[in-house]
Amino acid sequence: MPLDLTNRPRRLRRTPGLRALVRETHLEPSQFIYPLFVCPGEGVRKPIGSMPGVAQMSVDEIVAEVGAATGDGVTSVLLFGLPAHKDERGSSASDPQGPVQQAVRAIRAAHPQTVIVTDVCLCEYTSHGHCGIVTDGIVENDPTVALLVEEALSHAEAGADVVAPSDMMDGRIGAIRDGLDAAGHVDTAIMSYAAKYASAFYGPFREAAESTPAFGDRRSHQMDPANAREALRQVALDIDQGADMVMVKPALPYLDILWRVKDTFGLPTAAYHVSGEYSMVKAAGANGWIDEPRAMMESLISIRRAGADAIITYYARDAARVL
Numbered sequence: 633m634p635l636d637l638t639n640r641p642r643r644l645r646r647t648p649g650l651r652a653l654v655r656e657t658h659l660e661p662s663q664f665i666y667p668l669f670v671c672p673g674e675g676v677r678k679p680i681g682s683m684p685g686v687a688q689m690s691v692d693e694i695v696a697e698v699g700a701a702t703g704d705g706v707t708s709v710l711l712f713g714l715p716a717h718k719d720e721r722g723s724s725a726s727d728p729q730g731p732v733q734q735a736v737r738a739i740r741a742a743h744p745q746t747v748i749v750t751d752v753c754l755c756e757y758t759s760h761g762h763c764g765i766v767t768d769g770i771v772e773n774d775p776t777v778a779l780l781v782e783e784a785l786s787h788a789e790a791g792a793d794v795v796a797p798s799d800m801m802d803g804r805i806g807a808i809r810d811g812l813d814a815a816g817h818v819d820t821a822i823m824s825y826a827a828k829y830a831s832a833f834y835g836p837f838r839e840a841a842e843s844t845p846a847f848g849d850r851r852s853h854q855m856d857p858a859n860a861r862e863a864l865r866q867v868a869l870d871i872d873q874g875a876d877m878v879m880v881k882p883a884l885p886y887l888d889i890l891w892r893v894k895d896t897f898g899l900p901t902a903a904y905h906v907s908g909e910y911s912m913v914k915a916a917g918a919n920g921w922i923d924e925p926r927a928m929m930e931s932l933i934s935i936r937r938a939g940a941d942a943i944i945t946y947y948a949r950d951a952a953r954v955l
């Protein structure tokens with residue numbers, strides 16, 4: 633005898649067609665932002681050991697990679713720079729001939745439709761690997777903000793569509809907005825790394841960006857993983873100061889934050905599926921412990937379901953090809 637059930641949710645899971653019909657969340661390659669690491673030189677493609685499939689690339693290779701990504705349907709990129717020289721103040725961050733600035737111009741020329749986002753921070757450019765000016769072991773807020781404004785301006789001048797400050801200094805969004813407007817870049821958008829946590833999941837990135845702090849950590853400016861209400865306050869401050877888009881970072885361990893931010897503010901919201909999240913799936917996949925393509929797609933759909941409009945992910949091209 634069949635059970636006397638009025639509701640049988642399995643009815644709508646019976647075939648691929650039925651499942652597709654009632655699917656609530658969808659992924660599109662246009663929702664991905666593909667991070668790229670620009671280094672000096674020509675013809676350089678230097679693989680990152682802890683991030684299989686990711687490489688530092690010189691400007692010519694970056695342009696080729698953007699072309700290939702465009703072919704896969706990925707239309708947005710996020711640029712990080714590896715300068716030829718580092719110093720205490722990260723001076724090369726705002727060098728018009730720096731790797732990011734050159735890459736922006738080259739991508740703009742070769743692929744005019746590409747959405748170019750640039751990471752604004754000093755950690756890749758300082759000799760000590762900290763996100764700002766360090767005095768007596770302390771990352772100083774206000775003097776750092778002045779340098780971030782110069783860096784963002786140089787990215788806008790090169791032609792970036794969106795500048796993305798990842799430094800977590802107080803007041804940088806307002807200062808960057810004022811700086812951009814004063815220089816006539818009123819249409820350059822700001823995507824703020826608003827709720828950025830002091831996370832162990834950034835480990836592999838620091839190999840890729842050569843930005844491991846020489847001493848100490850980033851807990852005096854990045855957020856405490858235990859805090860959720862503080863994230864809402866941080867996002868509210870950045871919106872007040874002119875953020876056009878906000879970001880939650882990392883993604884999977886912080887889906888609750890992502891949901892609350894999207895639900896509370898409704899602004900275009902990005903989530904950064906960070907290096908450690910990527911490398912864990914890669915490593916388990918390489919060992920045969922996990923089905924990598926399925927784990928990749930499940931991670932990305934979960935981030936969308938939790939409220940992300942855009943997902944920054946090293947899997948952008950792989951996922952676009954699956955789609």
Ligand code: PBG
Pocket residue numbers: 751752753754755756798799833834835836837838850905906907908
């Ligand atoms: C800082 C920055 C970091 C990441 C993006 N921007 C590293 C950090 O804060 O130490 C991490 C991204 C990732 O792990 O994929 N410029």
